[in-house]
Amino acid sequence: MDIESTDYRKEVTQRLQQAGVSPTQQRMEIAQILFARPQHLSAEQVLNIVNAQGPVVSKATVYNTLGLFARKGLVREVIVDPTKVFYDSNTSEHHHFYNVDTGNLTDIEPHSLKLESMPTLPDGTQAEGVDVIIRVRHSS
């Protein structure tokens, strides 16, 4: 998973193309960071990482790109904090702990939490996703 490797770049390129997103330079920069491993990053964090060694992608493009990736299913928006959105590069079904003290978001092991049943949805609607957030704070 070397972020520099040619193989990894090819893999990321394919992933974008499969989602119907043309792999421009800036999108590749952002995608390579996100897809390097499953992680939760805010737009600001992505902006900082991608521009760590000099300006590469503008703020507007980071926001636009993350929004695009989310619409295309490449990342998942996690809404736990009214002040910012997190983007999760793990799109498989799983849930989250949110540390309200630190703002840290971590995965819940998929097998350690199950919903007992799916309730009847409101009339005329279909489920789009289920989010479970367990809010935690430093004990005592």
Added chain:
Amino acid sequence: MDIESTDYRKEVTQRLQQAGVSPTQQRMEIAQILFARPQHLSAEQVLNIVNAQGPVVSKATVYNTLGLFARKGLVREVIVDPTKVFYDSNTSEHHHFYNVDTGNLTDIEPHSLKLESMPTLPDGTQAEGVDVIIRVRHSS
């Protein structure tokens, strides 16, 4: 539950006092709306309702009061939409459907959804709350 009745006002007054919130005029206006029935209102909606027949409470006071009520456990913040916070006057444990098309928030019958088990929390943390959001949209 007549919002005008003296009994209801007394009840609301007591509820505020029990939570350690002094029942000022503006807080009473807001509390009476919220506690009339279990409901989900954004700050803006509260502002509109409370000031429907003439200005009664300022925007700043609505935000401050809702934040205070939330800290005191009188209402529960529901974070489902990055653009606004909902305040739920039903503080008993329950979960929500969120209609992403309409922005409508509705309760899930408490008995129709159960978590199978509580996963192990991250080290040094204690649970503060569990939120389950089922996002739905108009079918077909």
Added chain:
DNA sequence: GTCAGTGCAAACCCTTTGCAGAAAG
């Protein structure tokens, strides 16, 4: 040349804050 993509700065919108005046006890 055309059109999608990008960058910058300004605009947006919900929310918070600073501070002076008003109300509560």
Added chain:
DNA sequence: CTTTCTGCAAAGGGTTTGCACTGAC
């Protein structure tokens, strides 16, 4: 009186938008 609340307007902060420029085909 003293302290807490409230209101106003301004500031804040994440996100979006308008528009001109760039670059890929």
